Amino acid sequence: MVDRPGERCQQSLVRWRSAVEAELLRRRAAVPGRKPNLRRKKGRIAIVTDSSCSLPVDRRTQEVLLGQVGANIVSIPIPVMIGEQIYPETSAELDRDLPLALAQGTAVRTSRPSPGRLLESYQQLQDQGYAGVVSIHLSAKLSGTVEAARLAAGQLDFPVTVVDSAQAGLALGHSVIDAAMAAQLGGTLQAVAEVAADTARASESLFVLPQLDQLRRGGRINAMASLIGGLLWVKPLLQLVDGEIHPVERPRTMARALERLQARVAEQAHAMESPRLAVHGFGNDLQALELAVALEPLSAAPVPVVDLPPALGAHLGLGAVAVSLSPARAS
Structure with missing residues (x-):
């Protein structure tokens, strides 16, 4: 029996996710004595991004589904509007309604996440004991998400470095992954932000x-x-x-x-x-x-x-x- 295209897409995603997790182990082995231990109390850096990065997430919890690699990544949904109705970006209703709306020429818009939504995520990560956040987002020339992140960061007495990736899709996603790995391997806030920017710039x-x-x-x-x-x-x-x-x-x-x-x-x-x-x-x-x-x-x-x-x-x-x-x- 021939697999359906959708099933084959899922299989390709599973293979890719396994390779991403294996890459973390390879990088970990290249740094003697360093382990990606997220339970350590000091110096942990978290990564915040937005859903344009295309990383797989749990629809209910918004957890990034990349095993250990995703343990310090938070993805913020970008709101989508069809007509006057606002949808949570990860929902069965949007999956159903968006293609139909596009086919029919119904007005479809997106909006940046609110600064308050991003601020809430930064505060939660601070409460969890992280020492800082690198917030990596969709190109500022395509979306106001970077601006919202900077507004949120300015309201908090907590280190948040905002990176404009100038990218979208998995070009942004790979920047997020590389930053998350660098953070888990003990990178400082500045070093992790530089990794994110370097990958995005070369993509x-x-x-x-x-x-x-x-x-x-x-x-x-x-x-x-x-x-x-x-x-x-x-x-x-x-x-x-x-x-x-x-x-x-x-x-x-x-x-x-x-x-x-x-x-x-x-x-x-x-x-x-x-x-x-x-x-x-x-x-x-x-x-x-x-x-x-x-x-x-x-x-x-x-x-x-x-x-x-x-x-x-x-x-x-x-x-x-x-x-x-x-x-x-x-x-």
Whole structure:
């Protein structure tokens, strides 16, 4: 019996999660005498991020499901609005309603987490005995989440360093993972923040959209990108550059756009030492799986196929395909 695409996506995610946990053990072994012991009383650093990072979470508790690696990570949901209704981002209702709303052209918006919500998380981590927080978020040019984090940090007599990743998806997620590992291996607040920034800066995010209507409605693209998307036969290849969405190429069909996406990813992977690749899709599991299989030989780790989180899917729309590349850290 042939597995369904959704099941195969889940299998790819399981393999990737296992590799992430194994990587923590490898890094731990490379530092003699150092163990990722989160029970120590002094010097612990926590990581706060937002749900655009695409890391797997428990829908009920919001716990990041990465075993020991996720033990010091907190992911804050980004609110999604369909019409006038606000949804918790991780909910079965949103999974059901968002694709339908996008298909019907219903207004879909996102909002930054409130400073109060972030402040609450920072206070909880302080109460748990952490010595500080590195708060790593979606590009400030795409969302007000970084601003909200800085406002919250300014209200608290507790060390919080906010990092604008200038990224999204698992390019942000890998930055969060690397920071969490650095913290668990005894890194200082400054060192952990530098790890997060280094990974984000060295990462790449490319994506192809069947159409640009959602990005245009949300104001996430500039006038030039909006113009090229207005041509019905163009399926643009886009990339995050310094945290902003920029057009890279203008293929005329989705098939050609995916070919060019794969070629661009190959070029960037060959130029990156030990690249970690991830594929995102939204309502197109089979298409995303086929791309992941094609890209697997380029990646230093298993390639997960991850649904775009609603906060990103709401702007990229149905049928979006994205690839994240991040270099693996040596230690």
